[in-house]
Amino acid sequence: MSNRLLEVKNLVTHFNITNGIFGRTTGVVHAVDDVSFVLNRAETLSIVGESGCGKSTTGRSILKLIPMKSGKIIFMNEDTSSLSSTEMQKMRVNMQMIFQDPFSSLNPRLTIGSAIAEPLKRHKLFSGKDLKDKVNELLVRVGLLPENANRYPHEFSGGQRQRICIARALGPKPALIVADEAVSALDVTIQAQIINLMMDLQDEFEISFLFISHDMAVVERISHKVAVMYLGRIVEIGSRIQVFENPSHPYTNKLLNAVPVADPNVARKSDGLLNDEVPSPIKPVGYSTPPVKMEEVEMGHFVSLN
């Protein structure tokens, strides 16, 4: 069985900006502008970047939650763009998502047991007593008591809700989980627990994570590979060691330098003469971004030239 789980080739996702009562398109947001990468089994690839860089849109495009403009997504050896909607539904068992806000990603009117059971019922994986047992098993696996199954989301803390979301994503036994800023809204001690849980689950179930985050320090901890995004493109991609110890793109360096170091011996108070803002990803209608040109800095480590 091939080790390659997901291959994204030249992914482009744009959003039209419409104005006026006739809905004329006046501009195009180049959210994702020619993104390519490979993710192997039981591997964590982090996509890191600041707000508006296109990392969330990339994750959603891969899961086909947002239609892409062009490109290829090859998941478990299938080209997902050629799948019918029924076939895609079957495929979705293998790809699940956890979101940033554990408060809004759970239906407040469903018990957490029902929430976790939902994807299992939808994909007809379990029913009856087996379903109940499976839900309890999942709750225990994420560190919650099975008795909690009948309680509602508002009765839990943020960290607990994120565990519930993980249990829900884990149920269908996915090969891929897209975690979109899944720990950003959590307190730091809870964040550490959730990250440890995700790493345990990766070891146990060989799950691959597409970990979308703005937090370089967390990314350094959890990733095998890292892709740095800026204005819809990957500007640098490589193993975690390569990108963190040999950052080769100016933006990666800028990002790394900006992260406050949690060590008073190392911490430096910088000069603060900079005052720059991130440029807008909005381009005029018809503008065509030139294809990405990458240079291989060392084996497996690529840097964008444009």
Place this chain on the structure above:
Amino acid sequence: MENLLEANNLSVYFDSDDGVIKAVDGISFKIKHGETLALVGESGSGKSVSAMSLMRLNEITNGYIASGSIKFSLSKNETVDIVTIKDDGLQKIRGNEISMIFQEPTTSLNPVLTIGKQISESIELHQKLNKEDAKKKTVEMLNLVRIPEPEKQYKQYPHHFSGGMRQRVMIAMALSCRPKLLIADEPTTALDVTIQSQILSLINNLQNQLGMAILFITHDMGIVAEVADRVIVMLNGKIVEEGLPKQIFHNPGEEYTKRLINAVPKIGSMRGKKNPEKFFEI
């Protein structure tokens, strides 16, 4: 009083259907002139409520100071207790002696007033200047926080600015009356990391120039390491530990502080390690 501020046995409570919530439960701390004190804790620790109590702002959210004193040094010979001071005395302190910046610059700025007007209003009120002089001072402040073309930007509304720029406007407003104490409640949490870095540097530079003390509230230990002269750790309304940054980070005394420090991912800590690593859980 040799310190700028001394809080003694301070408690802030909220009444609720489930009884009294002791958001802040008998804390004591001091802030020295010109120092940066970091107040760190996770959600629900009571750090924001403590900060708001220094200007008696808790009443807005139905909180009340249940006990304690907050002694503030107005001058060499004059000290007041913010807990008991009358309303007109409090007005003189708010914005003038003690000033505050918040996490969400979007909701802290009045959307229907130009940013220039918002700043000069505050200056007119506290420094008794006429409109023209207040406007001049406002432009000076906008320059100080490095907003380009300040005379032009004076007439702009908050929605014309990005998050980072709005935070600069907030800082300009907060510092326009040269307060002795700036309370910064998670001022960079909502900002991208590169913008955060610029804002932190700006705050540092302004402190060097203007000499004010800063009470910096954050949950981010990286920021604490970068800005703090001293650190206070809060948990469930109480102060758990207090000390210099080096002590807190390298030699934490308390159980909770140890757990906190352990849970923080320190960038650069994975050098040379091939595989991802779990956090060491206490």
